[in-house]
Amino acid sequence: MHPTMRTPRRRLLRGLAVAAMALPIALGAAACGDDESGGSTDPNAPVKLSVFYWGSEARAKLTEEALNAYKAKHSNVEFEVTWQANQGYADKLATLAAGGDVPDLFALDDNMLADFATRNVTADLTEAKSSGKIDTSKFPPSLVEYGTVDGKFVGVAAGENTPGLVYNKTLVTKNGLPEPQTGWTWDQFIDWAAQVTTKTKVPGTMDPSADYKAFWVWLRQQGKDLYNGKQLGFTAEDLTKWFTLWKGARDKKATPTADVIHEGNVTDISKQLVVTGKAATSWVWANQMPELKKNTKDELGVVAYPGDPSGQWARAAMYWSVARSSEKKDTAIDVINFLVNDQAAVNILGTDRGLPSNLDLRTKFAETVTDPNMKLSIQLENDLASKFGKAPQVPPKGHSTFRSELVKAAENVQFGRATPEKAAADLIALVQPKLG
Template identity: 70%
Template sequence: MHPASTPAANTPTTRGRRTPFRRHRLLRGLAAVAVALPLAFGAAACGGNDEPTDPNAPVELSIFWWGGEARAKLTEEALALYTKKHPNVTFKKTWQANQGYFDKLATLTAGGEPPDLFQIDDNYLTEYASRNTTLDLMPYKDSGKLDVSKFPESLWQYGVVDGKLAGVAFGENTQGMVYNKTLLARNGLPEPRTGMSWDELITWAESVSKKTKVPGTMDPSADYKAFWVWLRQQGKDLYQGKELGFTAEDVTRWFELWKGARDRGATPTPDVIHEGNATDITKQLVVTGKAATSFVWANQMPELKKNTKDELGVVAYPGDPGAQWARASMYFSVFRGSKHKDVAVDVINFLANDPEAGRILGTDRGLPSNLDVRKAVAEAVTDPAMKASIAVENELTAKFGKSPQVPLKGHSKVRSELIKAAENAQFGRQSPAQAAAAFVEACRAAIA
């Protein structure tokens, strides 16, 4: 999810969705960070001597996050609980909705006024960690001051960049294939299941198309989540070290798989597929009635349900579910130059592990990372769509594989280039091999 352009506590409610980000502005800001960091770290370079020796000394921490009014209210309540238990610690809170958040974060960091604590996601964690903007939290984890022992292992590890723990996961999510249960039941068709192969999915989707006249599945060839899971099922990955983890031949096979599905009528036509490639949850084909499935994040089930009267179900992506992992829906990181690093880390530890704080925060940022807290929160959930999302996530927890490395710098560009290349293949502007070659070339430039 990405944030919006206007900071303030009176920001109107906006759903936190991923939106395209003007990468050149981020890079300009981060380039300035490289110059500003030596100044920002001047006092902190002596090894944290700015930490107060008196544990009761007044401390004000600045904290910055994105989200709508509902998230702001919950976050402020949880922070107030921390202050209640630690009266000497108060917070300077700034939040904004969605678009433009990383523009603002880069500006604050480069301008010498970085927040002590800030929310971040896997699109940009490597960007900030590689410039030493984020504090390495691994020593705190190893000493027990930051407790991740109740997290799924692949979840906390998905915050490690170059051996350093750059952020703490503040919610778990994973890939989910959402399907229209009402449509299938009305036509006496079987539901998809976790563990079915990609070929089985396409055959199933073809039968749905023939029986219902509704295309059985969206074409996910432009969806980086689906491509990433498929790669891991082939023993590859999206990234390997500082390089791409796949070849043009891999991409060609992926594009050809879905060309075959389109040729069989298992998917919609390219113009409708294009609609499904939009990030807007209200335009997903499973809720617009233009396909029986959509490939999304599992925790988007409640938002999808708001946009259809039909009953929805969710399963893992096709293929071996061990290729999926406990993905951090977002993180909190600490600024490396913070004068109150220890207190900032303690706040993160509290928000992630305290049962009362967990009940306050609920599932707004995804399923709680701490499994004990998650169980308590899940028991209080009444929304059927969220219950379904939690059920599939819990089912997959035991099957999750090792987490991949956090995406490289340029990941957002890689995602947009996949959409461009896949649509060139979908519309027949290029062959699968031509589109794949162009995609790989663009990706190499993006991560260089």
């Protein structure tokens, strides 16, 4: 491992503490300096690029390998990489931004994209896209659209993903029950889950009423959307129907009890209920199949969320963005283009950040895959590709508030602390003023 590729978490935390006191930190030093400017007319001039993202140890290893592959072609480029767990990532990036120390290249998701774009933290990459410096010509159109905020292209999809219902295939088949199917209605799925509970004594499904992904897909199938500009795209009546749907499922014993549902709401991917044996189905991202399988001996399956598949769309699992303040934008842009459009990089990164965004390279990558669970993820995404609906707008600033408040509201209903009507009305009254 190259010494500039290893930045311990303690170093990050020390750096953030210093940033809070408005003093220079290591990342800021790396992001500045005329001698390291990416705008140098000499293509061989030394460049040190700071990179910041979140993820697991496995993701860190893959990312390091991909960046080393870039460095093998550009020996003048060094990387100073910092990574951490997802929790607290946005807050730490905001701290760096407040101190003027934004890393040159950093990761965002749709929970953060509009927030940092409207703060002018992200560079406008429209010219880089139109000139081909970042080639998106082989991307599904919705992946490109979904990285655009207020007319500016600010996020390049690191991979494509879609929500998936991951179920315990071993449990279902050994008990003579049918496997769930893409295209089932919500009522069909809930009835199936109740049958699973009755036959196996394992609750048929995790209750997803606190899951914004599931609610969003359900809304789109009703002809609504999560947002309309800087306003919520649904009414209290819509949310009441959603909470009522899952109250009915709990009454049928299709889901676990409220305390176990809460556990499913707060656990990481390695402890989802489908692998801990506390539910037969979990509502996750399709590309998480391989990681889930590591935590169970049972065979797993994956299908789309219930209802019309056109309610789903090709989503960016994560974006790469460039700091507006970076003096090395050209290098950062070239690194992004390499990560998404170089076959070697795509093969290294696999599906860790979703399926490769470049459809041609995705096809070639799929031919090399041996992991049966990764194959299932790819198959689901490919099967849905022709059924995906148009991408919605990127969520506005305040989306993170909606996500956290949805969990609280849903759990208030699950624990009997509020009726569906009261929980829905309270959420809308709290969230709407915080949007935009």
